[in-house]
Amino acid sequence: MTTEKTWQPYIYLNSSESAQAYLEKIYKRTAGLNSTELSYQNSCSFMYYLMHAESFYTQAGEAPPSIKPMLLFYGLTQLVKACLLTRDPGYPETTSVLAHGVTTRKKKKQDYLFLKDEIRIQKNGLLHHSAGTLFGIIELSKDRFSMEDLLRRIPEMERCFQLLGQKRKTFYLTDKNGLLCLPSEAAVAYHLSEQRLAEMIGHHTGLKPSETNGCWGFEKKDLSPFITSLFSYHHETGQYSLPADKEELLVLPELLTHYLLLYNLSMISRYETEWWYDLIQNRSSNDYIYIRRFMEITAWKIPVLVWEYLAEEGGLAR
Incomplete structure (x- = not known):
């Protein structure tokens, strides 16, 4: 432990x-x-x-x-x-x-x-x-x-859920020169445009959405593994993620x-x-x-x- x-x-x-x-x-x-x-x-x-x-x-x-x-x-x-x-x-x-x-x-x-x-x-x-x-x-x-x-x-629990037969896709943000881009698959799953998803997350977190070359996301320097609420942070991989379902987006x-x-x-x-x-x-x-x-x-x-x-x-x- x-x-x-x-x-x-x-x-x-x-x-x-x-x-x-x-x-x-x-x-x-x-x-x-x-x-x-x-x-x-x-x-x-x-x-x-x-x-x-x-x-x-x-x-x-x-x-x-x-x-x-x-x-x-x-x-x-x-x-x-x-x-x-x-x-x-x-x-x-x-x-x-x-x-x-x-x-x-x-x-x-x-x-x-x-x-x-x-x-x-x-x-x-x-x-x-x-x-x-x-x-x-x-x-x-x-x-x-x-x-x-x-x-x-808790993103480190994902493997446990997968091995026990409860496979639900987690959406990971990708780092593009310091901009953490929201995955387009998440926007599709939530029935939102990528811009609307970014704006919704910004509304709940106080983060300012950014857009570069069609990629909507947030500046990596503005996120914190401790402070973040709607996102989850996988400490072993250093990645931020969003849950499989929009209903699981919790301010917590x-x-x-x-x-x-x-x-x-x-x-x-x-x-x-x-x-x-x-x-x-x-x-x-x-x-x-x-x-x-x-x-x-x-x-x-x-x-x-x-x-x-x-x-x-x-x-x-x-």
Whole structure:
């Protein structure tokens, strides 16, 4: 799962002095004259969030599958809190932002299938606050998501779906001299012109569409694997993609996708013990494969995505 190399860059923020210098640099752009005081106040919290996250992820790498989801979920929440301090020096100002902000059905039905399970977004809590503060998203596309919807938003899961017989084409953007061109096949599948597709994506993301030699797309420098919401980013290939169906175009950054999946899995591992142990010990359905593959991906991808965000915000060398 997670490796020492994944966490190696974080060591440069593992002292209160370096954490304060990092935050002060960011706060000077946003908080002005209060930057020194605010960075001093938040430096230890910021550093401890990152250190605590690393502890959770490291333990998840050594833990049995039965408790991995809980460790990964709480590790992710610590990283989210560290990110929030870069944008919201007053975090947490109220107790309402401390709750998880999501809910799921506690008691699973007898014919329960993980892919069909749903999770609902609440109006307050850490997820809602993160969506607004980190990504500028006031309202998500939907207030509930199925596990299949969420897993399909993680491009590294595509091979898993294909091997298990659920082949649905993913459309990858092509890089033409720094312009990421939208695939014409996606426009056809969505019943839109390429220009209209570019304009729709621009409307939801704030990105400015460009056109060169009949190719509609977006400047690569304007996209970020961390910030992007309608697109997905395959970290192993470095490609951005769009889903097979227009209905799957969700305003949901990947960090929050992992948050929702891990929250549900952590709840299942705590409260649906019989189903959970039957799955991981007897491997009674393909749910085991989807869940195992996802936990392998999330263990390394989230720390990498968060570091890229922190490096970009603070002007750190990657």
